Amino acid sequence: MPIAVLFWVSFFIFIALLFYLNREQIRKTMEVTHFIDRLLNRPLTVEAPPPAGSVEPDVPEDMDFVPRNDFPGNGDWEEEFPQEAPFPAFVSAAEEAAAPEEAPPPEEAPLEEASPVQEAPAPPPAARRQEPAPPIPEPERRNRSIYFMRLDRDGTVVRTTSSRSLAVSNSPLADTLRALLQGPTAEERQQGMVSFIPPGTRILDIRIRGTTAYINFSEEFQFGIFGAEGYAAQLRQIVWTATEFPTVKDVQILIEGRVVNFLGESILIGSPISRDALY
Numbered sequence: 001m002p003i004a005v006l007f008w009v010s011f012f013i014f015i016a017l018l019f020y021l022n023r024e025q026i027r028k029t030m031e032v033t034h035f036i037d038r039l040l041n042r043p044l045t046v047e048a049p050p051p052a053g054s055v056e057p058d059v060p061e062d063m064d065f066v067p068r069n070d071f072p073g074n075g076d077w078e079e080e081f082p083q084e085a086p087f088p089a090f091v092s093a094a095e096e097a098a099a100p101e102e103a104p105p106p107e108e109a110p111l112e113e114a115s116p117v118q119e120a121p122a123p124p125p126a127a128r129r130q131e132p133a134p135p136i137p138e139p140e141r142r143n144r145s146i147y148f149m150r151l152d153r154d155g156t157v158v159r160t161t162s163s164r165s166l167a168v169s170n171s172p173l174a175d176t177l178r179a180l181l182q183g184p185t186a187e188e189r190q191q192g193m194v195s196f197i198p199p200g201t202r203i204l205d206i207r208i209r210g211t212t213a214y215i216n217f218s219e220e221f222q223f224g225i226f227g228a229e230g231y232a233a234q235l236r237q238i239v240w241t242a243t244e245f246p247t248v249k250d251v252q253i254l255i256e257g258r259v260v261n262f263l264g265e266s267i268l269i270g271s272p273i274s275r276d277a278l279y
Contacts, residue, residue, distance in 0.1 A: 005252040140168040142177045147240040148184050148193040149233045157196075157233050159240065162188050169185055173245055174206050174214065180241050196233035198224050204257070211249035212272050213242050219256050222263055236278050252275035 018025065030036060048095050143163045150160045162184070166175050181201055184193040205216040215238065224230045239251045250272040255259070261270035 028138075078258075142167045142168050142172075144172070144179070145241070145244045146180050147237045148188065148235065149193055150192045150194065157229060159236055160193055173208075173242060173248070174203065176237070176241060176244075177203055177215065179207070180237060195220070195237065196224065196226055196230045197237060198234070204226060208247065211247065212252055213248045213250075214252045214254060215242065216254040216257055221253075222255055222260065224264065227268050228264055231267045232265075232278070235263065235267065235269070235273065239273050239275060239278060240250060250277075 011091070042140070047133075079135050124233070139182070142165070146162050146164050148160055148162060152158050164176075164179055166172070166179060169175055181197060181203065183195045183197075200220040201217070202218040203215065204218060205214075207214045209228050221234075224234060224235070235253075241249050242251050252272045253269045259270060261268065263269045
């Protein structure tokens with residue numbers, strides 16, 4: 001019980017202390033809000049504002065205030081800021097009709113647009129002399145010996161040679177053998193030259209190892225139609241044409257990349273073939 005009494009006493013003392021420290025602020029607030037009048041239901045009294053012009057400037061007491069008459073509005077305003085001209089008086093319709101009409105201002109002649117200066121056309125450029133394109137040099141050519149066969153009067157198949165002018169390249173042996181597979185020209189046929197290499201035969205690959213030329217033919221190479229003598233003739237055409245090159249001494253025939261022992265039934269081709277092996 002004494003603790004409760006002590007608490008409430010301390011609380012009231014604290015509230016009183018707050019009111020005492022803020023008494024001026026509380027008083028002003030109550031005056032502004034008319035708290036006492038509202039609490040007692042008294043009519044609110046509002047002070048009328050002072051008449052215009054009666055408000056004196058709030059000047060500190062230690063400052064000498066001397067009113068001046070040279071501010072704008074005290075006589076020299078009109079000099080610095082002249083008043084605008086008064087609105088024109090109302091003019092009746094009769095007066096307006098009696099008033100002389102003012103002549104309209106003369107119309108100014110439209111200015112003529114200056115015509116743009118036309119520049120003289122530039123003279124056409126002199127026709128360039130078209131120089132003829134330099135002629136494309138023809139590739140260097142060289143004569144190569146190609147071997148065909150010819151039927152003699154007694155029916156004997158003999159070997160014969162023909163000279164072909166072929167373009168020089170990095171693979172002269174392949175170029176010469178491909179020309180051989182194309183067969184004799186019309187002029188060569190008139191001279192009785194024929195080829196026993198089966199039509200459609202193609203060269204798939206050529207490689208040189210030492211002095212042996214490994215020539216890989218397509219499968220058409222092994223399907224001759226002239227028998228054993230025809231197979232021997234087509235071998236002579238290949239071997240003699242290839243060995244015209246001084247670096248080639250013999251030829252190994254390959255069919256589709258494989259070594260075949262026999263061409264036909266009796267012509268041995270399982271090992272390199274030289275000119276001496278062919279009569």
